[in-house]
Amino acid sequence: MNDELVLYGNPRSRAQMVRFMLEELGVPYRLAVVDFEKGENRQADYLAINPMGKVPAIVHRGVTVTETGAIIAYLADAFPEKGLAPAIDDPRRGTWLRWLFFAAGAFEPALLDTMLKRPEAPRSTAGYGSYADVLGALDTMLDPGPWILGDRFSAADVYVGAELAWASMFGAPGIADHPRIAAYVERIRDRPAYRKTTGA
Ligand SMILES: N[C@@H](CCC(=O)N[C@@H](CS)C(=O)NCC(=O)O)C(=O)O
Numbered sequence: 076m077n078d079e080l081v082l083y084g085n086p087r088s089r090a091q092m093v094r095f096m097l098e099e100l101g102v103p104y105r106l107a108v109v110d111f112e113k114g115e116n117r118q119a120d121y122l123a124i125n126p127m128g129k130v131p132a133i134v135h136r137g138v139t140v141t142e143t144g145a146i147i148a149y150l151a152d153a154f155p156e157k158g159l160a161p162a163i164d165d166p167r168r169g170t171w172l173r174w175l176f177f178a179a180g181a182f183e184p185a186l187l188d189t190m191l192k193r194p195e196a197p198r199s200t201a202g203y204g205s206y207a208d209v210l211g212a213l214d215t216m217l218d219p220g221p222w223i224l225g226d227r228f229s230a231a232d233v234y235v236g237a238e239l240a241w242a243s244m245f246g247a248p249g250i251a252d253h254p255r256i257a258a259y260v261e262r263i264r265d266r267p268a269y270r271k272t273t274g275a
Pocket residue numbers: 087088089090111116128129130131141142143144
């Protein structure tokens with residue numbers, strides 16, 4: 076079996092979140108640049124990897140994984156000795172999965188709708204309720220902190236933290252009203268793996 080880990084992406088994409096995860100893990104990988112300007116993400120060879128024509132994607136041990144949150148969770152499980160995923164029988168696994176899925180299924184759509192000034196759907200229909208609800212929930216996620224699993228940094232922090240850092244960098248509203256979230260973003264930005272990824 077080919078054990079090589081290949082990340083498809085480019086620096087102007089969510090592939091940076093996966094790079095953050097790979098740097099936290101400290102495992103070797105090959106970056107295969109997919110150039111949007113050249114339309115490489117819409118060419119047949121890349122569509123065979125991700126029919127959505129989107130990055131990031133990884134190929135590891137002959138399996139393709141797409142979707143940033145799934146890739147980050149997969150990698151945490153693929154390298155259990157790195158300690159970024161609670162074991163399958165650890166009750167904290169529930170908290171870990173909860174916020175990983177919340178980031179993909181609630182926070183990201185709420186954030187994009189807000190940044191693009193799209194009208195919000197009725198609160199009871201929108202899966203994320205409202206943007207304000209989402210920020211309020213993320214605030215409770217940090218109880219007690221400093222990380223999602225308390226003292227233990229995990230892959231959930233990589234994904235949620237990278238999304239929050241992105242939101243903060245692009246001036247998403249409301250974050251400054253949540254000092255715990257703002258402080259969490261600073262902790263994420265201080266991580267050597269994050270700095271290495273962003274060149275900060
Ligand atoms: N749901 C996907 C979204 C991936 C996505 O939208 N990627 C963007 C870059 S950040 C992309 O590949 N855009 C190129 C295109 O759609 O043509 C994930 O979370 O990974």
